[in-house]
Amino acid sequence: MFNYKVQRLLNNLDKAYQGPIIPMKEWDTRIIPKTIKGILKKYNLQNTLDMENPISSNDELADTFFRAGWELALELGLYCEDTERVIKVTEEEILECMRDYPSQLILGEGQDQVVMKPRRPEDPHTPLLAASLGIVCSEENYLPLVQGIVKYNKLVDVLHGPTLATVFGREIRSGTPYETLMGNYESHLKKEALWRAGRPGMACTGVAGAVTEYGHLGGAPAVAGQGNVTMSLCPVELKCTFSNFHRIIQGLNYGHKLRIGGFSYIGGYAGSPEGAALANIATDLLIPTILQADYTSSYVYDIHLFGNCGRKALWANSVAHQAVSRNTGFMRNKIVNETGGPCTKMFMYESAVGLMNHCVSGASKTTQPRSAGGRYTDYITPMEAWWCGDVFKSCAGMTRKEANEIANKILPKYEEKLMAPDKGLPVNECFDLKNQVPLENYRELYTEVREELIDIGMPLDKCFGDWYMGKMEQRHRLFV
Amino acid sequence: MEELLKKISEVVAEGEAEEAVALVKEALGKGVGPLTILNEGASKGMDIVSEQYNLGEAYLPELVLAGDAMTAVLDVLFASMDKEELAASRVGTVVIGQAKGDVHDIGKNIVSALLAVNGFEVHDIGTDVPVKKFIETAKEVKADIVLVSTLLTTSLPYLSDTLQYISDSGFRDKWYYGVGGGPVTPEFSKKLGVDGWSRTAFDCVEMCKKLLTDKKPGQGEIIMVDSEA
Numbered sequence: 001m002f003n004y005k006v007q008r009l010l011n012n013l014d015k016a017y018q019g020p021i022i023p024m025k026e027w028d029t030r031i032i033p034k035t036i037k038g039i040l041k042k043y044n045l046q047n048t049l050d051m052e053n054p055i056s057s058n059d060e061l062a063d064t065f066f067r068a069g070w071e072l073a074l075e076l077g078l079y080c081e082d083t084e085r086v087i088k089v090t091e092e093e094i095l096e097c098m099r100d101y102p103s104q105l106i107l108g109e110g111q112d113q114v115v116m117k118p119r120r121p122e123d124p125h126t127p128l129l130a131a132s133l134g135i136v137c138s139e140e141n142y143l144p145l146v147q148g149i150v151k152y153n154k155l156v157d158v159l160h161g162p163t164l165a166t167v168f169g170r171e172i173r174s175g176t177p178y179e180t181l182m183g184n185y186e187s188h189l190k191k192e193a194l195w196r197a198g199r200p201g202m203a204c205t206g207v208a209g210a211v212t213e214y215g216h217l218g219g220a221p222a223v224a225g226q227g228n229v230t231m232s233l234c235p236v237e238l239k240c241t242f243s244n245f246h247r248i249i250q251g252l253n254y255g256h257k258l259r260i261g262g263f264s265y266i267g268g269y270a271g272s273p274e275g276a277a278l279a280n281i282a283t284d285l286l287i288p289t290i291l292q293a294d295y296t297s298s299y300v301y302d303i304h305l306f307g308n309c310g311r312k313a314l315w316a317n318s319v320a321h322q323a324v325s326r327n328t329g330f331m332r333n334k335i336v337n338e339t340g341g342p343c344t345k346m347f348m349y350e351s352a353v354g355l356m357n358h359c360v361s362g363a364s365k366t367t368q369p370r371s372a373g374g375r376y377t378d379y380i381t382p383m384e385a386w387w388c389g390d391v392f393k394s395c396a397g398m399t400r401k402e403a404n405e406i407a408n409k410i411l412p413k414y415e416e417k418l419m420a421p422d423k424g425l426p427v428n429e430c431f432d433l434k435n436q437v438p439l440e441n442y443r444e445l446y447t448e449v450r451e452e453l454i455d456i457g458m459p460l461d462k463c464f465g466d467w468y469m470g471k472m473e474q475r476h477r478l479f480v
Numbered sequence: 481m482e483e484l485l486k487k488i489s490e491v492v493a494e495g496e497a498e499e500a501v502a503l504v505k506e507a508l509g510k511g512v513g514p515l516t517i518l519n520e521g522a523s524k525g526m527d528i529v530s531e532q533y534n535l536g537e538a539y540l541p542e543l544v545l546a547g548d549a550m551t552a553v554l555d556v557l558f559a560s561m562d563k564e565e566l567a568a569s570r571v572g573t574v575v576i577g578q579a580k581g582d583v584h585d586i587g588k589n590i591v592s593a594l595l596a597v598n599g600f601e602v603h604d605i606g607t608d609v610p611v612k613k614f615i616e617t618a619k620e621v622k623a624d625i626v627l628v629s630t631l632l633t634t635s636l637p638y639l640s641d642t643l644q645y646i647s648d649s650g651f652r653d654k655w656y657y658g659v660g661g662g663p664v665t666p667e668f669s670k671k672l673g674v675d676g677w678s679r680t681a682f683d684c685v686e687m688c689k690k691l692l693t694d695k696k697p698g699q700g701e702i703i704m705v706d707s708e709a
Contacts, residue, residue: 025544028589033541081583136633136663163633173641174581174634175608211581211632235583243583268586271539303586304536306662375662377633420708 004100005292006252012290013245015087016080027079027086028269032237035075036275043068049273054314055357055407056322057400062121066323069281070094076282078290079239087240089289097289101329105257105294107158109227112194112201114157116295118329119362121322124397127358128365130158131385133335134208135370136377137162137427139169142186144433146193148382150202151436152468155389158229159202160367161190163209165377174211183207183218191222205259205367206231206251213246224254231297233261237269237279240291248291259333260287261297264320266312267304273316276300280320288330295331295364305418306373307337309350311411317354318361318400325362334363336388340414341372341424342381342431343442348449349414351384352391352458353407359395360403366392372423379424381431383438383446386468390450394463406457443472481512485521488553492525493532495545497552500525504556514557515565518599522553526597533594534682540590547596554599571599572624572692575617577609579628579635579642579661587661588629590681598685611641618646618655625688629661636663640672652698656691660684666704679706 022031040046043064050056077088105116107128116128131149142164150156166172167182186207194202206229207219216230230251234240244260251258264270264279280300287296300316301308308317317334324330336354340346351369358366368388372379395403427433430442438446447469454460484507491500500522507517529546532538558566574595578588585607592604603621605613609628618626628642639659646652658676659669669677675697678687683705690703 029541029544033539165633171637172634173637174632176581179581179634209634211634236586241583265540265586267533267536268540271541275539303540303590373662376665 009248009292012087016083016085019077019085019087021085022079024079024081024084028237031076032269033271035072036270036278039068039072039075040274040278045274045278049312049315051311051315053404054311054318054411055360055400055404056315056318057404059326062319062322062326065277065281065319066327069278069323070285072278073282073285076238078286080241081235081239082242087290089286094285094289098328101288102294103329105331107203107227107229107257108201110201112199113227114203116331116364118331119364120325121362122360122397122399123362126393126396127363128157129155129389129392130160130205130333130365130367131156131369131388132160132162132380133367133370133374134163135374135380136165137380138378139164139166141378141427141433142189143193144436145380145382145427146190147197148433148436149385150194150197150199151382152386152389153199154464155386155468158205159190159194160205161186161208162380172209175214179210179212180214180218183210183215184222187219187222201227203227203229205229213243213250216247216250220250220254220256226255228256229259230254230256231259231261232291233297234287236263236265238262238283238286244291257294258292259295259297260291260293262287263298264300266300266302266316273312277316277320280316281323284324284330284332295333297333297335297367299335301337305339307339307418309336309338309354310415310418314353314357314407318357321358321361321363331364333365333367334358335367335370337370337373339373339418339421341376341379341422342384342427343445344422344424345445345449346414346417346422347371347384347424348387349410351388352453353410355388355392356395356398356403356407356458359392360398360400373421376423378426378428381427381438381442383431383442387446390460390464391458394458394460398459402457409456410453437472481510485517488517488521489525489528492522492549492553493528493546495542495549497549500549501552501556504553508560514560515569518557518569522550523599526550530594530597540586540593543590543593543597547593550597550599572688573601573603573621574625574627574688575603575605575614575621575623576627577605577614578607579630579638580608580610581638582630582632582635583607584631587631587681591627591629591684594681594685595688600688611638611645614642615645615649615651618651623655625656625658625691627658627660627684629659630664631662633663636668639664643672643674654697656697658684658687658691666706670702674702676703678704679708683707
């Protein structure tokens with residue numbers, strides 16, 4: 001483990017003690033907005049938002065954004081909250097990082113191993129899907145839910161997993177021994193679920209319920225090894241903490257790959273959609289360079305909509321994403337934050353548009369779903385993960401123009417409801433966890449929307465056909 | 481005089497604290513009443529920036545800077561007011577923080593800024609705040625309202641812990657207790673027994689205003705404000 005990554009990480013940790021001192025409020029409210037506005041102006045990128053074409057296919061715009069994002073990364077660096085200092089980087093350091101970056105990552109082991117590769121816009125190579133995001137579910141539902149999520153190997157490649165509501169019936173308070181115990185408990189439940197699903201070698205991306213380093217410390221030993229991944233999410237905007245460093249070093253200690261996230265908010269410190277896109281590009285450059293990520297997990301989010309399926313966030317994600325895909329070999333995990341819940345057309349439309357955008361813009365991987373915005377306990381079923389896998393993988397090879405045309409047909413079906421999304425149903429009202437099959441209401445809705453989107457032009461029937469639709473009725477009784 | 485008041489509203493909306501304070505002092509020197517300056521000048525600036533934010537024409541930094549300008553203006557105005565004017569102009573004092581274990585700060589910062597631009601005295605104690613810190617700060621600043629938010633389910637228990645600590649410390653009838661954040665649902669808040677819950681940052685301002693006028697802390701029905709419902 002004591003390789004160049006560790007040395008670079010230590011050098012950057014040293015910089016967190018030596019860089020320029022700036023009060024955090026100054027960073028957030030003056031330096032970030034002022035620098036972003038200045039660079040947008042310099043490159044003439046203000047007012048480039050195109051609401052009519054939410055999935056951009058403008059290569060020149062993407063490349064200009066990339067040059068501007070590169071300058072932003074060099075101008076700002078990452079802010080360390082704990083020391084209130086800035087970790088600056090040089091152009092040589094970013095170039096070195098790009099030079100030494102892997103050409104592929106192998107996740108998982110044995111027959112469940114998958115290969116993650118850098119993708120360019122309109123790339124025909126199929127991207128990977130990790131499921132699910134950290135949506136809270138009851139302790140008693142955890143095992144059958146995870147088993148269901150990973151049921152189809154063509155749709156779900158990597159396990160992230162939902163979040164436990166309790167540990168042995170106790171509420172989990174973050175940063176306490178409850179969280180440390182939960183980390184270990186979650187990892188063992190996931191291993192058990194993978195074994196039951198017949199996919200024991202599938203990669204796990206860290207502890208979903210770990211919001212501090214304690215949860216990671218508790219869970220990492222149970223899923224140690226090169227095929228697995230540690231996740232560390234940085235605060236907004238262009239910031240990091242010692243908690244991030246803790247988790248990264250824990251990940252290296254256990255031989256994990258590093259998935260490190262940083263997000264950019266429309267309406268937040270980065271300001272406009274153009275500003276958020278610019279900050280997102282800088283994030284994608286700085287996180288591998290400073291925090292030694294094997295791949296980043298970053299995206300643009302719209303604060304006003306509590307998600308990123310509206311036109312502004314779709315456009316900002318497409319431009320930021322294509323900028324980095326066209327100009328680097330960095331691999332990125334891009335997330336769609338749906339607001340509709342399970343068993344709703346809204347969820348299926350949002351994820352279809354968001355994932356099509358990520359796929360044609362060059363994402364190597366996604367982690368899904370965020371059903372009902374992750375707000376409610378047990379508002380997640382395996383069906384959302386299957387749908388996301390179906391859509392995301394099927395769109396590989398589409399052109400951005402085709403995707404944009406389809407997005408413009410789907411968006412009117414849900415965009416007016418983004419401020420008051422459909423909550424949907426909890427798992428027990430639309431999915432039979434015991435037999436691992438959807439209930440009639442969800443199967444019918446799923447089939448209806450899938451056929452509707454095929455008619456609109458999404459290539460769902462070309463990639464996977466209907467092979468798993470028929471299987472939906474096959475029961476896989478659990479050992480309970 | 482109208483020109484000067486208009487200028488005050490503009491510089492407050494632009495977040496220029498020093499210029500706003502200078503103009504307020506100039507107006508006071510010319511004999512304009514502090515309540516007039518507040519209502520016809522500074523508050524109108526706050527309305528401008530709130531509206532711009534709501535329309536997506538201004539963003540968080542603009543809100544924060546305008547909130548800072550408003551706070552600076554209020555300091556000058558309060559110092560020049562008599563008791564009656566003070567009572568008429570003070571909206572309320574709020575202690576706000578992100579629950580223990582949660583370092584997400586954007587949503588909370590938007591609420592802080594909006595409360596400040598609406599004339600509340602805001603004491604933002606940051607993220608990952610231990611339960612005891614809310615109580616200590618509320619005592620120190622003589623708070624009217626304590627607001628705790630979180631985006632993390634693993635920080636939800638701290639919302640209950642804070643309320644319990646407030647009750648056990650004997651302050652349940654002194655401070656209103658409001659909660660919010662992604663996983664903080666109306667059902668959860670009702671079960672918790674808080675005074676107020678709101679969906680969005682704008683709803684939170686409305687909730688705080690209602691709390692101060694509609695009920696006593698710890699008594700009566702929970703006040704819920706949800707503009708999305």
